[in-house]
Amino acid sequence: MNNINNKPINGNDLITLGYPENEILGIALKINKKRTGYTKTEMLEKYTQLLTSPQDFIEDKVFKILAEAFAKGVHLPKEGETIIPLNEEIKAFKIYGAEKIEDGALEQMKVAMQLPVTVAGALMPDAHQGYGLPIGGVLATKNAIIPYGVGVDIGCRMALSVYDLPSTHYFENHDLLKNILMKNTKFGAGHGFHGKYKAEHQVLDDSKFETNSFIQNLKDKAWSQLGSSGGGNHFVEFGLIDFKENDDKLNIKKGTYLALLTHSGSRGFGATIAGHYTQIAKDICKLPYKAKNLAYLDLNSEAGQEYWLAMNLAGEYASACHEIIHQKIAKELGAEILAKIENHHNFAWKEIYNNEEVIVHRKGATPASKDLMGIIPGSMTAPGFLVRGKGEENAINSASHGAGRQMSRTQAIKSLSQNKINDYLNDFGITLIGGGKDEAPMAYKNIHEVMNAQQDLVDVVATFTPKMVRMADDGSKED
Template structure:
């Protein structure tokens, strides 16, 4: 009995593996002989309900029965939007589809929202008992880290001092999709259990070689001027030099997402085929638990990635760290909201629980803000993760020439060491407009103005 024979008798394609396993199990248990297998499959196809509780053929019967059922048409659950004027219709379409998932409990759309895969960037989605790999994102645990250092502010503009900061950025990290160190960096995260999933175990060497690198797309490392209008972060009010970075879990995180999204899609009942990239994994399954463990390992790895970047760059700059702030986005957290335990996905959204600190960046020419969350329950204690794109990377490359933008920014006191035309300021929303739209989500406690910027300049494909 092979796949062709099973399909010819009318068995749905996605039920073939279950049929082959069931017949083999029946033969091994002495329930039937191999040549009787097709007859059993025909009987189950005719009346799957009669075999639902059968110890051998029950899984096959339930799979067939489920495939015959039509998905209940569910109206999308309500979600609140911040910054409606800045969000295009396509992002709302994606959000409505996500809010139609059978396990969706709540959602929110942040003012920096734009179209992504499955869930829009800037989307917050709360699921009950399930996790969705593409609602977390490709670059799992993409992260912000800011370190305030003991250098004098004039180092950012002084022609004798600034080259030291430029050199630290050039030598302290690597950029690009395939960026790897020839000599491994050290961090305790590599002593963790990388065998939580096959994909993490097989990618450990890659992860080690990419530890302390910054990827491509909108990843960056930059020095800038941090302004504290009042005492904060254990520091007096005033101006400070700070290092800000944006990177994630690199190639290994992408592999985790791709692997488990494919598994989720393969397990998606035919009646839910419309959800595609929004395929989910139930948390009471082995695949769901594996993804959760791998995702959390990628969170630890992304944090370590930034630790190494800051350790290298700060040391090369001859400085010491005075204080710091950091946070994930592109992640899922198990949280309690409204008395229910939920899996809250923040894809391009910043955790903003009451009192929680975070960093929301603008662009290479506009400020980033250090914020403190207000814990707004309507946003599931979330806020924007940046300015948000208004232009695709393809259109940006058609419209802008990086060298021209680089020269213009130099005149304005911003030195861009490398970047692509798809990351110039004109491709982003105005960060101050985004911040005005979320005053009920976060309060601003400091402003960071970029002065020396390093991004990927080789044109490699973005990872997030």
């Protein structure tokens, strides 16, 4: 009995009691997190009583907010409001690495597969729960764009520069490389450049900045953060990349080279766009509560066209940020770049699937069309991989965007000791500048297991081993 009473109440428990799948359910679950001394059985009894007589709980310290929500009719659609029903059938979708994917991500993907605009979907082996579409979710829709299917950090990407410098250069110039990273990178949510330190790039002249006044008003923010990186899991790192054999397509000979790998996105510019158009989508597209974060815009509508342009601009802006960082560091190194590879996620593309044009959302998933190059990182102590896509249709031409989290940020902060993390980094010879416990390598899945689960999706071209990593050190979470 004690074990049962210690288990948290979930949405299905409340739905079984008769709670509606809308904001009421969210309020009830928030109350449950507090528990306030009640057992699970006692809480369920309270929920049942409240459902029958909400007026009896108006003065109750714990349940007052829920009783008030019922009194205000929060659970009822507004007059004239039509809820778009989900399809009863969950369309089949391919899951890669299913044994390592949490139930929350699977449930989110199932909901996405019930949308009336859904054509196909797939779940990558690094998948974990997010907002709307899970991280690692790939969703093809018919003429519809889902802002939360793209994500908050629009156009987030990986960029790799392979230098004409041997691996020994790292060990012989460790302190110099650290100074180069410190001098030429800037991290953290809200952080940017001012005055003469602002970067210049042709992306600022893009006509899409004139789409509407909302986008126009974001241009100054975009300029100030141009060439910077966010918080959370964003990084700039030096590492060693090993080519086991000659790669004729890249024109790189077998060997191990110094390389620079960067990961970040469209900064506050993209995040503001995501928030704005997600709210517009929710106002226009009324879905059942469990699907509300999958609200979509018709691509032929004015709002849909605006978001499409803004999303593409944010992607180009994210690319410009990486370009500036890589140019600065190459100049400081005095090195030639043998190859530059870049790929992005948190984006939507127009593609052909089963002979029809669809909108493919890749939220935390890497494009992996036939022969397309990409980078799949592990963690700061685990290798990353330079890959070529195989163009697997079941995966909608996609692969994972990394190892994926196995521990939430909160869980990592609470359960991991800084001393243990430091010892772990030392064991792997990692120099870490910044970073928080939430980004500890133990918080991530085993990248080798993730790669094994997607052998049908990509071929490995080279292996990248991180050596010196810079991340935000201010606890910011803009990722």
